[in-house]
Structure formats: structure tokens, C-alpha cells
Amino acid sequence: MNAHYTATAKALHWVIAVLIFGMLGLGFYMTGLDLSPTKLQLFSWHKWAGVTVFVLVVVRLAWRVTHRPPALPDHMPALERLAAHAGHHLLYVLMFAIPLTGWLMSSAKGFQTVWFGVLPIPDLLAKDKAVGDLLQTVHLSLNVVLIAALLGHVGAALKHHFIDRDDVMTRMLPRRRR
Amino acid sequence: MKRTALALLATLALATSAAHAVEYNQVQVDKSQIAFGFQQMGVSMDGSFKKFSSQLRFDPAAPQAATASIEVELASVDTGSAEGDGEVARKTWFNTKDFPAARFQSSAVKALGGNRYEVAGTLTIKGTSKDVIVPATFTPQGNTGVFEGSLTIQRGDFSIGEGAWKAFDIVANDVVIKFRITAAAK
Numbered sequence: 384m385n386a387h388y389t390a391t392a393k394a395l396h397w398v399i400a401v402l403i404f405g406m407l408g409l410g411f412y413m414t415g416l417d418l419s420p421t422k423l424q425l426f427s428w429h430k431w432a433g434v435t436v437f438v439l440v441v442v443r444l445a446w447r448v449t450h451r452p453p454a455l456p457d458h459m460p461a462l463e464r465l466a467a468h469a470g471h472h473l474l475y476v477l478m479f480a481i482p483l484t485g486w487l488m489s490s491a492k493g494f495q496t497v498w499f500g501v502l503p504i505p506d507l508l509a510k511d512k513a514v515g516d517l518l519q520t521v522h523l524s525l526n527v528v529l530i531a532a533l534l535g536h537v538g539a540a541l542k543h544h545f546i547d548r549d550d551v552m553t554r555m556l557p558r559r560r561r
Numbered sequence: 562m563k564r565t566a567l568a569l570l571a572t573l574a575l576a577t578s579a580a581h582a583v584e585y586n587q588v589q590v591d592k593s594q595i596a597f598g599f600q601q602m603g604v605s606m607d608g609s610f611k612k613f614s615s616q617l618r619f620d621p622a623a624p625q626a627a628t629a630s631i632e633v634e635l636a637s638v639d640t641g642s643a644e645g646d647g648e649v650a651r652k653t654w655f656n657t658k659d660f661p662a663a664r665f666q667s668s669a670v671k672a673l674g675g676n677r678y679e680v681a682g683t684l685t686i687k688g689t690s691k692d693v694i695v696p697a698t699f700t701p702q703g704n705t706g707v708f709e710g711s712l713t714i715q716r717g718d719f720s721i722g723e724g725a726w727k728a729f730d731i732v733a734n735d736v737v738i739k740f741r742i743t744a745a746a747k
């Protein structure tokens with residue numbers, strides 16, 4: 384079957400998926416904590432992992448613009464195709480914009496990001512409390528949109544598998560060894 | 562001819578010594594800053610204190626006679642986030658309820674040459690006093706002079722950050738205190 388995604392595409396999809404689910408949980412959990420060394424540690428980890436996601440997403444976008452993903456099955460009506468394309472575009476935008484706003488927010492709040500405590504990431508914005516607070520709201524709002532988009536994404540994948548009974552979901556899964 | 566030259570020299574000498582007798586003693590708080598910096602998991606952080614007062618007397622011609630004292634209102638701390646400001650006021654950090662101010666009182670000033678000086682004195686924070694030596698520079702600017710310098714202290718020496726904060730792996734032990742004090746001459 385040639386309709387499968389390439390191994391690179393699958394690896395990027397699943398590594399980013401696992402990291403993003405972890406990031407959503409960590410993000411909401413850590414912001415609810417009272418200030419403590421643990422909280423500061425979790426914030427740092429969130430930022431380190433988030434920058435990692437950002438790098439992976441850039442690689443993924445580069446893959447996407449240089450490759451054509453397998454075509455959608457013929458049975459899909461025009462509206463579903465449109466929804467699939469729009470949904471995937473939205474996910475790419477969010478995967479890029481969420482870590483970016485996190486990075487910019489950290490700069491604006493005056494908390495530089497030092498990747499894994501070793502590599503300082505340049506501050507693209509000067510320290511400015513109002514801008515920092517605004518970006519925090521944007522980061523949160525985009526995450527809420529992301530959760531909605533992910534629900535739709537997972538729901539659509541399951542519908543393809545169990546209702547349409549096509550290969551749209553399985554072609555992103557690791558290939559079974561024969 | 563010789564006499565006039567001598568008289569001229571004498572007046573010159575007088576004039577310069579009069580200029581040297583300038584004493585900088587009117588601290589201009591609005592043109593002064595007290596800031597600090599530290600490392601948090603490898604990230605350089607900084608903050609400042611918005612309220613402090615200072616008395617000083619400094620005559621560049623007689624630096625050894627200079628005195629300086631600074632009193633910092635610890636509750637006026639700006640750590641960069643409201644959450645951080647609230648936290649450091651608590652018992653485990655500054656305990657501003659019981660120890661509202663930090664103090665520095667000079668005991669001796671030594672000229673190091675050029676515009677550099679060494680100010681010995683006592684720093685008191687949260688009930689602990691320690692003798693410190695603060696390197697400082699003095700730059701005259703018209704009728705005012707600017708005193709600048711920095712001092713690295715260990716927060717653990719003053720019990721700043723107790724309990725869960727006692728370890729230095731998240732918030733480092735070293736804290737750099739940076740000051741810039743402007744005083745007018747009178």
C-alpha cells in the first residue's frame with residue numbers, strides 16, 4: 384500500500400502529538416500551583432519542552448511544503464474535504480503559534496528562556512508587563528482553540544476508521560510488520 | 562613680576578582647594594536606583610526596590626571622611642511579577658512584617674585611585690548583620706555626583722529563602738546588589 388505517510392511524517396506526527404498532550408496537561412497544571420520551587424521548575428520544563436516542540440514543528444512544516452501527503456479517499460464529499468484541509472491548516476497554525484506566543488510572552492515578562500538550562504534563546508521582545516499579560520491571554524486562548532481542534536481531529540480520525548471504514552486513520556499509524 | 566606670579570599661584574591653589582571642599586550630601590532619590598540580579602535555573606533574573614532612603618557625605622578631597630547609609634524598604638520590591646513580589650515579602654524570604662527594612666551603614670571609605678573607592682560597612686537584612694566591602698565609583702556631573710557599584714551577597718547568609726526555597730538549585734545563592742545613587746553638592 385502506497386497511501387501511507389512516510390516514516391518521517393509519522394515520527395514527527397506522533398512525537399509532536401505526545402509532547403503536545405503532555406504540554407497541555409503541564410501548562411494547565413503548573414499555572415494553578417502556588418509559587419514554589421516546584422512551580423518554577425515546571426515552568427522551566429514547560430518552556431524547554433515547548434521550544435523543542437517549536438523546533439520539531441518547523442521541521443514538520445518544512446517536510447509538509449516539500450512533500451504531498453497521500454490523497455483523501457474518493458468517497459469523501461466536497462464539504463468534508465474542505466473541513467479536513469481547513470482543520471489541518473488550523474492545526475499547523477496553532478502548532479506554530481502556540482509555542483511562539485509562549486516564547487514571546489516569556490520575553491515580554493522578563494523571564495528569558497534558556498533551553499535545558501544551557502542554550503539561551505534570544506528575547507525577541509523587550510520587557511513590557513502589558514504586552515506580557517496580553518500574550519499570556521493569547522497563549523491561553525490559542526490553547527483552548529487547540530483543544531477544540533484536537534477533539535475534531537481525533538473525532539474525524541475515529542469516524543474514518545469506524546464509520547467510513549477507510550484507511551485515513553491507519554495510514555498515519557506505524558506500519559504493522561508482516 | 563615674580564611676586565605677581567606667586568600671588569597668582571596662591572589664588573589658584575586657594576580656588577582649587579575651595580572647589581575640592583565641595584561636599585555631596587543631598588541624595589536625589591528620584592535619580593537613584595537600587596537593583597538586584599540572580600540566577601534561576603540558569604536564567605538571569607533582575608529586580609529592584611522602589612523605595613529607599615540614603616544619607617551620605619562625600620568630599621572628593623577627603624574621601625576617608627565620607628559616610629554613607631542606605632535604608633531599603635523591602636516591601637517595595639519589584640521582582641517582575643506580582644506573584645513574586647508577594648512571595649518574597651513572606652516569612653520564608655524577607656519577612657517584611659518583622660523586618661521591614663534592610664540597612665547599610667558605612668564604617669570606612671578608602672580611595673583606590675582614579676574614581677574608585679572601597680566602602681567598608683555593615684549590611685543588615687532580616688536581623689542578620691554582616692561586614693561587607695563595597696567597591697564603588699564616583700562620577701561628578703555638574704553640581705551632582707553619581708555613586709555606582711555592586712556587591713554580591715549570598716542570600717543563605719541572611720536566611721533569605723527558607724523552607725522549600727533553602728536549596729540553591731532553583732534560585733541561586735548569589736545575589737548581586739547594584740546601586741546608583743545621585744547626590745547634589747551643597
Ligand code: HEM
Pocket residue numbers: 402403406407408409410411414426429430431432433434436437481482483484485486488489496519522523526
Ligand atoms: C506545544 C507548545 C505549547 C503548548 C501546548 C502550551 C500549552 C500551555 C497551556 C495549556 C498553558 C496554560 C495556560 C494558562 O492557564 O494560562 C500554558 C502556559 C504557559 N506557557 Fe505554554 N505551551 C506551549 C509552549 C510554550 C513555550 C514554547 C513557552 C515558552 C518558551 C511557553 C510558556 C508558557 C508560560 C510562561 C505559561 C504560563 C503563563 C502564566 O500563567 O504566567 N509555552 N502553556
